[in-house]
Amino acid sequence: MTEGRNPQSPQQRERATTIFEKGAPGRRAFRAPDLDVPAVDGLIPAASRRAASPRLPEASEPEIVRHYVNLSKRNFDLDSGFYPLGSCTMKHNPRLHERVAALPGHARLHPLQDPRRAQGALELMFELQGALAEVAGLPHVSLQPSAGSHGELAGLLLTRAYHADRGEQRTKVLTPDSAHGTNPATVTMAGYEVVKVALDAAGGVDLDDLRAKTDENVACLMLTNPSTLGIFDPNIEQMASIVHETGATLYYDGANLNAIMGYSRPGDMGFDIVHFNLHKTFTQPHGGGGPGAGPIAVSDRIEPFLPRPQVVRRAPSNGGPPVYDLDEDRGGRESKSIGKLRGFQGNYGVFVRTYAYIRSLGAEGLKDVSEVAVLNANYVLARLREKVGDQLPLAFGERCMHEFVLSGAPMKKQLGIRTLDLAKRLLDHGVHPPTVYFPLVVEEALLVEPTETETRETLDQFVDAVAAIVAEAAQDPEIARNAPYTTPVRRLDEAGAAKRPRVRQAL
């Protein structure tokens, strides 16, 4: 195939060079403030003095700007095109959020500022705790965890503390086969053993298997609902009662919360601990892989163990306005808190954006989010089933929540192209591919999550692109097998990168 290769685009012709290969000795951007105090020698013991300065770039500001702006153009991004990356909720990022987060009163507030001079920040966090508690249907919130996986770790450490407080040493945590990889990885970090629960024919948790595996050594069941298959588990109430009967906790991975706001709440389903992915449901920009935030909401029985500090509100005895404070809890025998999971109070900049989002949307708007997310997903699903249902069938069921999983196994058999090839060919259509090869329980999986912020026209274009690639592959599968052609680079040798890792620029 030569399509797109000759002539090459300017980006394709350009050899990638790092900032370390640019610049020239002596060139610089930074100008240090003048030394305005008397210079004194010998302030650092000779053995601790740096012998050779770090070989950082030597480049001018214009050179740096051009380098990174050109680099940015080698990225596909959500502002430029459709990004239906399943399980990641790539919804529009309102720019209001960036504007308010950059206000100096938020952006330049020191985390150890006296709480009396950080009342605005603490009020915001307190109000956000309340809003998240309401969305979760659980009364207590800690904003501290830095991401979903960090929230999971908090949840299992809370579970451990809860059981220990009751004099119990439980050893196992249950996760379904369809779980995010972070779930089992977290289980190990928290010192538990993973026990996998099978799925039933409909893609839900197999209740018989769950019953068989739930005993008094089980500390917790970790669950995503709707699952990574885009299915709301109809047996959730039975599952909760099976797990609770043995005294174990029920943990809700909030990755898929975007599907159910205003319709159902994890607390009402019987969960004890929930984490939110603020970068998913509450639209923190994904930043190329973070930052995010993973606050948790918990039930009354888990509350005493929450991390510190907590934001609290105190009503003064004189009837004045409420005062917000950080409850540091310096430990001590009476404290049951698991302590700290990180420094300071959490990713406040993310909280500001989330707060702005919740204020903008309100109760109605949040429900609307979930309705349109589910509507869009089902629309794309219905259209794909009509056009390419034979090659890319839905893995389970008839409809979906906010995302759905197709299997590329028939496509591979009939047309000789894999899900990976379809994904790579989509890049030539200007679309970021859906998640591929996850969940692991579906062969050649394609996990599609359109989100609520896409227009019907964009959804139609995506369906047409998938259908075009399938039709093209029926004529000539080589085209997809060698795709992409139009991107800054073509398929990369990942095996070569892993065999002989080069993880830094040779200087």
Added chain:
Amino acid sequence: MAEAGYPDELLYHAEHDWARVDDGVATFGITWFAQDALGEVVFFDPPEVGSSVTAGEFYAEVESVKAVSDVIAPLSGEIVEVNTALADTPEAINDDPYGDGWMVKVKLSDPDETTALLDRDTYVAGL
């Protein structure tokens, strides 16, 4: 990548491992089928010389770009040598699974265990 093949002179374990026994010492590796299922091998994590292995249990890990697989010992014994060349050329596991792609040599603790292994035709029939 090597042509599909299963040498007659080897003993096979149903988890897609082979053993070549010579005077109480066995050489272990993975079969053509196993390397093909795994895809391009990028890393082999060997056990330590002197450690013991048990038939039917894993003794090493082999990695492709997107998967990690446990390698199962067809027989029990003590590791007397590991193929250190695989550190630089893990692709030998794909290119020559029965030759340069060998993984470890094991001094067998119970040579009678070989009776539980499969001959070529029985192994191939099970694929």
Added chain:
Amino acid sequence: MAGYTSVTPEDLAHMLDVIGVGSVEELFDGIPAGVRLRRPIDLPPGQPEQAVYAELRRLAARNVSTEDEITFLGAGMYDHYVPSIIDMLMSRSEFLTPYTPYQPEVSQGGLQVMFEYQTAISELTGLPVSNASVYEGPSAVGAAAYMAKLASKRPRLLVSRGVHPHSRATLETLAVGYGTTVEEIALEDGVTELDALRAALSDEVGAVVIQQPNFLGTIEDVTALSAAAHEHGALVICAADPLTLGVLEAPGNQGVDVCVGEGQSLGNRLDFGGPSFGFFAATEKHLRAMPGRIAGETTDADGRRGFVLTLQTREQHIRREKATSNICTSQALNALGGVVYLSWLGRQGIVELGELMLQRTHYARETLAALDGVTKLHDRPVVREFALRLAVSDREAVGRVLERCAAAGVNAGYALGRSYDEHPDGLLVAITEQRSRADIDRLAEVLGAAVAAERATVGAGATA
């Protein structure tokens, strides 16, 4: 429909028709009746953009930021100048709005940024392999300890009392999960007590955690501490302040195995504590045990240079319960800020900035210690931060002194008694390039007066 959706009534009718249902509600039929929310979410109604902006401005105005006072508050996060190009680059759609580079062909920008970032962190720390970032400082310390535990299987962890209190607290929290004991090594004269470390070490110790400069701003003898740990086969984990590494020896050259730290001072905003990033670098042999994303160099089908996420078999999405860490989303955008900052600062700049902080720290320390009722906590060499002792009665008295300073528009620093019971009278003062000699002189004036006033009050109280 409100917010950021775009479904018109015509769209809705068409889409429902294609799906084959009569209403949107029908799509939620799979949710059992028993777990349905039967009322609206109890939150206020949505607001137009200008109203939300006004609300967030109102809240911002209730905070005293580093623009509103002369601040010497540090203790882990510092008021450095963030150059304008960082705002510009971090807010570009192409960096701000994609996710983790799962499709490398359309993510070369982000992947190359990671590769450059890793190079810069390796240079700073003197350690050959770096990942692409972890959450932030204290959890990076926790991640390093987890790596040490997996590598060594040893049950004890030693941590210097000079390590940030939040890092120590995080270690305590996480160690419950991964099953290690955490024991503290005391400070003497402002530095980790080498003899106490030697006495505590045994072959049961998996790692020793130190900080450079330590929480009191004191320069530790990292080489000696590392050597002691290595005698027992323990790994050395050093949390470092990256902006001092232009003048302080690279930890990797002093025997440190894993160097981690808080990246906020590298071009990231204070943001009341986050998001920032944590860095994580180690010796070559730990490459396959590292947590988090790592970018690697390779070539494409036509032979072009390119970058990919590499060694992914370490990670949770592949190795699951055997993963080196559970981390997924980390801090890519903040790490971009970090590498742009280091490029802007440059090879000469990082030394000049370090030297400036060193000299001003010395000047401030001598100037303040000359005040009546103010002494140095110890005489050891310090950089960027130092501890004083105020001749006042207790922790509450230090609080009153700080309050008087705040009233004069100066944030004098961190009351050490907040985390060190043995220093109820301690004050930790931080210096950045933004604090000029005039600022320091102003602090001296205000602090001197505040200490004098506190002592006068107590004196008056005693005689009354």
